[in-house]
Amino acid sequence: MPSSDPQPAFVLIRPQMGENIGAAARAMWNFGLDRMRIVDPRDGWPNQKAVVMASGAGRLLDEAQLFEDTPSAIGDCDFVYATTARPRDLTKPIFTPEAAMKDARARIAAGGKVAVLFGPERAGMENDDIARANAIISVPVNPEFASLNLAQCVLLTGYEWRREAVPTDDVTNSAVGEWAEQVEIEKLSEHYEQRLDDAGFFYPEHKAASMKVNLRNLWSRMPLTRADVQMLHGVMRQMVRWKERG
Template identity: 75%
Template sequence: MIQPAFILVRPQMGENIGGAARAMWNFGLDRMRVVAPRDGWPNQKAVAMASGAGRLLDEAGLYPTTADAVGDTVHVYATTARSRDLTKPVFTPEAAMKDARDRIARGERVAVLFGPERAGLENDDIARANAIISVPVNPDFPSLNLAQCVLLTAYEWRRATEAVEAVAMEMAGTEAATHVEIEKLAAHYEERLSEAGFFFPEAKAEGMKRTLRNLWSRMPLTRADVQILHGILRQIVRWKERGE
């Protein structure tokens, strides 16, 4: 899928440019544009910080002004934490990247502006944008590091364009136990507990067995779990028999 261009406007520190490149590539984004970097271009500190994402810096477009950087785009978002005297729709990063996904699917070229570390985007930059992205941060400390802002936005792009399970179970080489396996485990414990006189008094025995079986059925057991629980019980029985 075509991606949005991430445009770093007048970035000041090479380390932050490199950190932004890493953040982009973490989430599969590689269309970086850089506008008038303070310390020139290429920047060795950016290269060092980018680590495995150095390709983004090699292929990044270098532009003299924000107007040049957004010239071929159709829809532009500007990231800012401050209220401005400009009337524009304001998106969260999540909503913005969903909107960007839909616009790109319709054939639009999309870009996101990120401002310099010291004060963020200027009003002249924001005036060129169609919408604002505002991160819901602590109002008493709204300033985000450049690479952090890029990371948040790139993460939301990934969420908007990739089917990712919200929760997944890592099975670590095993698989879920079947009902038959859990039934055999329940029967094993019931048998040994009966021999130990656990189900007492007799009038309550059936209810206790039912409660125990319900306990097993509620547990998300793997086959490895079942084997361990069988082994624990066998070892306890052997230990008791040796003690006798």
């Protein structure tokens, strides 16, 4: 059964290849979406090529709803977005994928039923289908090559839906060990300062103080873990041992 999470229905209009339907299902499930509706697939339904391509997302194909035309596929929805990269002569609100999924989440939270239309692979969505949508999702692609693969468009839209649900910082660190405490950074700084002083690094003498400040500033700018600190201690110890053996 479909998950209980409130979410939009993704409607594939007259998809041409089973492989693309399967890839779209996989892209949807990557981002926790499982409401797939299929309108008049060219090669019929069910489609074994779609199953193979869907990999671990085959459940979406088993539960996909099949419709003869677009009106019946969106009949129970109160707001519909049509995805297209091409400019159209239809006056409608135009959203980026990010803004559209933010808007969709707000509508669904208020009790609405939302659908997103995706056109066939070869020529994209026809104006007759777009005319039935309330708004357009326009992907800012290269105007000299505006065609998006069906699964790519589904993936992009699904990503923006998921991103609204799981906000993250623009930059994060991958899993690391514990961050080094200031006392550990201080001891590392002292270790390097002492050994570099022994090696005559702080020369000329009148610049030594500022050179030591710069070195301490370097350590403070570096996000070091305890493992990093231990390794850097080891690097210096090995260099000293190597020098003494020489």
